[in-house]
Amino acid sequence: MMGPLLISIYVFVLAMFVGREVITKVPPTLHTPLMSGANAISGITIVGALLVARTADPTVSNIVGAGAIVLATINVVGGFLVTDRMLSMFGQKKKR
Amino acid sequence: MNDAGFVQQTLVPLLYLISAVTFIFGIKGLTRVRTARRGNGLAALAMLVAVVTTLLDMGLVDYRWILGGLVVGGAIGAIAAVKVEMTEMPEMVALFNGCGGGASVLVAIAYLWQEVVESGAGDGMTPSALLGPDSALSVVLSILIGAITLSGSVVAYLKLRGKISGQPIMVPGRHVLNLALFLGALGLGVWFAFFVAEASLIATVAVVVALLATVLGVMLVIPIGGADMPVVISLLNSYSGLAASATGFVLNENVLIISGALVGASGLILTQIMCVAMNRTLANVLFGGFGMQEQETASGPASDYGTVRSYGPEESAMLLESAESVVFVPGYGLAVAQAQHVCRELADLLESRGVKVSYGIHPVAGRMPGHMNVLLAEADVPYEQLREMDEINPDFKETDVVIIVGANDVVNPAAENVPGSPIAGMPVLKVWDAGTTMVIKRSLSPGFAGIKNSLFENENNIMVFGDAKEVLQGLVTELKQAAAA
Numbered sequence: 001m002m003g004p005l006l007i008s009i010y011v012f013v014l015a016m017f018v019g020r021e022v023i024t025k026v027p028p029t030l031h032t033p034l035m036s037g038a039n040a041i042s043g044i045t046i047v048g049a050l051l052v053a054r055t056a057d058p059t060v061s062n063i064v065g066a067g068a069i070v071l072a073t074i075n076v077v078g079g080f081l082v083t084d085r086m087l088s089m090f091g092q093k094k095k096r
Numbered sequence: 097m098n099d100a101g102f103v104q105q106t107l108v109p110l111l112y113l114i115s116a117v118t119f120i121f122g123i124k125g126l127t128r129v130r131t132a133r134r135g136n137g138l139a140a141l142a143m144l145v146a147v148v149t150t151l152l153d154m155g156l157v158d159y160r161w162i163l164g165g166l167v168v169g170g171a172i173g174a175i176a177a178v179k180v181e182m183t184e185m186p187e188m189v190a191l192f193n194g195c196g197g198g199a200s201v202l203v204a205i206a207y208l209w210q211e212v213v214e215s216g217a218g219d220g221m222t223p224s225a226l227l228g229p230d231s232a233l234s235v236v237l238s239i240l241i242g243a244i245t246l247s248g249s250v251v252a253y254l255k256l257r258g259k260i261s262g263q264p265i266m267v268p269g270r271h272v273l274n275l276a277l278f279l280g281a282l283g284l285g286v287w288f289a290f291f292v293a294e295a296s297l298i299a300t301v302a303v304v305v306a307l308l309a310t311v312l313g314v315m316l317v318i319p320i321g322g323a324d325m326p327v328v329i330s331l332l333n334s335y336s337g338l339a340a341s342a343t344g345f346v347l348n349e350n351v352l353i354i355s356g357a358l359v360g361a362s363g364l365i366l367t368q369i370m371c372v373a374m375n376r377t378l379a380n381v382l383f384g385g386f387g388m389q390e391q392e393t394a395s396g397p398a399s400d401y402g403t404v405r406s407y408g409p410e411e412s413a414m415l416l417e418s419a420e421s422v423v424f425v426p427g428y429g430l431a432v433a434q435a436q437h438v439c440r441e442l443a444d445l446l447e448s449r450g451v452k453v454s455y456g457i458h459p460v461a462g463r464m465p466g467h468m469n470v471l472l473a474e475a476d477v478p479y480e481q482l483r484e485m486d487e488i489n490p491d492f493k494e495t496d497v498v499i500i501v502g503a504n505d506v507v508n509p510a511a512e513n514v515p516g517s518p519i520a521g522m523p524v525l526k527v528w529d530a531g532t533t534m535v536i537k538r539s540l541s542p543g544f545a546g547i548k549n550s551l552f553e554n555e556n557n558i559m560v561f562g563d564a565k566e567v568l569q570g571l572v573t574e575l576k577q578a579a580a581a
Contacts, residue, residue: 073169
């Protein structure tokens with residue numbers, strides 16, 4: 001029998017290993033885009049933010065939750081866009 | 097009724113699983129040049145799936161706050177992403193990191209308020225009894241890691257911007273103070289989560305924990321010098337992932353745990369790569385206060401130079417005219433001067449004269465991992481010409497001229513021949529093997545390691561003093577005139 005916490009810990013540990021295996025030998029050219037892309041992924045907190053901002057009446061939790069949505073959305077939208085902007089410079093115009 | 101049960105219990109978890117798997121494919125794509133752009137797109141798609149799934153899960157609620165937050169955040173993020181200069185990438189990534197950390201803190205606090213404080217349930221029951229011990233502890237961790245990420249990233253941003261000194265700032269007794277802050281924040285957190293059954297007290301202590309962690313984040317980053325920023329940014333990147341994972345533990349949501357862990361792992365790997373590139377341990381970067389011990393070392397005072405040869409643009413251009421192979425070694429000075437385009441222009445000009453051109457990139461050149469690669473890519477430098485340190489080091493012997501643009505510590509021979517030097521053992525670019533080294537630099541002032549660079553005194557080295565962009569522009573002009581004459 002596993003409690004929910006234990007399952008979560010399993011998921012976390014296994015995901016760390018997946019991350020480690022997937023991200024081996026990144027060419028230095030891609031260090032910055034990998035970092036900013038990963039950064040955008042960490043904006044997944046937006047899911048949590050949506051869940052806590054759901055009620056309509058302006059309570060503390062609601063306002064704080066809306067603040068969390070703003071921050072997480074900046075992270076997500078800004079992160080993916082800027083990564084794409086960088087990567088668009090890498091690939092296509094290889095020959096001049 | 098049945099439909100709603102199906103959506104929430106089967107469809108939603110499956111969609112989250114699809115999202116998590118897509119994130120994995122996305123981040124995998126980001127590790128290869130050919131697939132990187134698609135990988136980033138996949139990750140963005142995964143995020144969209146996660147968000148839509150969450151909205152689906154929530155069903156019909158009042159969307160006003162949610163929409164407002166999405167629109168405001170989306171607009172700020174989009175404008176920032178479009179307007180930022182490539183030279184400012186490190187600052188931008190630091191800020192985005194901070195936003196991720198900040199969001200984690202706010203989610204944890206909002207959740208605590210919603211379930212414990214505002215419901216009034218916290219009067220008479222501890223958060224642990226209400227939310228379960230795992231969620232209660234995760235709230236504490238989420239606040240801790242998130243706040244450290246937020247304030248640490250803001251300090252990193254301010255340092256990169258030059259708003260506060262890039263030099264390490266040492267607070268006396270900071271190790272003891274930091275340990276006290278950490279234990280205090282953690283202790284108070286555990287205390288309110290497990291032992292306090294009074295809503296108002298829980299609320300107050302949670303905010304105090306957030307504030308203590310904020311101060312800790314500042315204290316952790318402020319003693320770290322500008323040259324160590326690649327390590328710090330990678331590490332904060334990793335923290336922002338861990339903060340997202342912690343939020344996942346709070347809400348018991350696997351997609352957060354998985355994607356947070358992916359980011360945590362990638363940040364740690366980059367941190368490790370950066371540490372290896374500087375021949376230092378992570379502990380040394382975090383606690384060492386690099387660059388402060390300058391005057392005590394064997395290499396002598398940082399600004400005490402013997403004879404150095406200084407050339408103007410004309411003489412330097414003549415040197416280039418007779419070269420058959422040229423290697424550029426860019427550093428942070430290239431970014432500061434925004435000289436990447438004119439650097440490429442000079443390279444083109446040389447190539448059109450039949451000169452073999454390449455770029456030697458040190459892994460920690462600049463202020464974040466891969467900083468130089470991004471700048472040169474912006475200037476349309478073909479990435480086949482960008483060569484890694486280990487690959488290019490043996491070739492310097494056959495190189496006629498190495499042009500060092502705004503780099504210092506990464507070409508310092510002291511790393512190899514002065515055992516007591518702060519950078520002793522750090523892998524460096526062995527530019528001194530080349531026929532001539534040309535250092536474009538404002539002055540003889542030391543780099544971030546705060547030490548003298550004996551390369552500048554070498555007989556086959558010439559200094560070209562000035563702003564990198566202006567000097568390179570001068571070289572281009574001279575070469576063009578020489579060709580026309």
